[in-house]
Amino acid sequence: MPASDVTLTVNAPGFRPEALPVQASGSEATALQVPLRSGAQLRGVVRAGAHRESLTDARVTLVDAAGNVVGITTTGPDGDYAFADLDAGSYSVIAAGYPPVAKKVTVDGRGLEEVPLELGHPDN
Incomplete structure (x- = not known):
């Protein structure tokens, strides 16, 4: 690598990424120690109803203090959720069930009308 100023980035699962300015000196090898800070973790269980049943899906x-969405996840079979690698702060x-679904229908008064509805989360 030719002598130049470069930015060294280091990341590992469970730790916050780190970027350091480094001056490459050409043909000489340079050893660097880069301390990594572990990221904070947040987890919990979403429950619903009078019996406090775990809510799947x-x-x-x-959302951070500035109103930015940091992450979105969906609860597992036990109603559990987790976020990892967070900055202190x-x-x-915010937990929500399925978004409401509406369908416009017209009935003609001549018997049974079927109206299938499908609940789900929009992709994102």
Whole structure:
């Protein structure tokens, strides 16, 4: 590598990424130690109803103090959710079931009308 100024980036699962300015000196090898900070983790369980049953497939959104969406996840079979590799700070956790679905129908009064409805989360 020719002598130049470069930026070294290091990342690992469970740790915050780090970027360092480095001056490459040409043909000499240089050893660097880059301390990595572990990222914060946040987890919980979404429950619903009078019996506090775990809610599967709920949408959980994590928003930082500036109002930016940090992450979106869906609860697992036990109603559990998790976010990892977070910076220290204040967040809002928002849980919601399925978005409402509406379908316009017309009935003619001559018997049974079937109206199938499908609930789900929009992709994103």
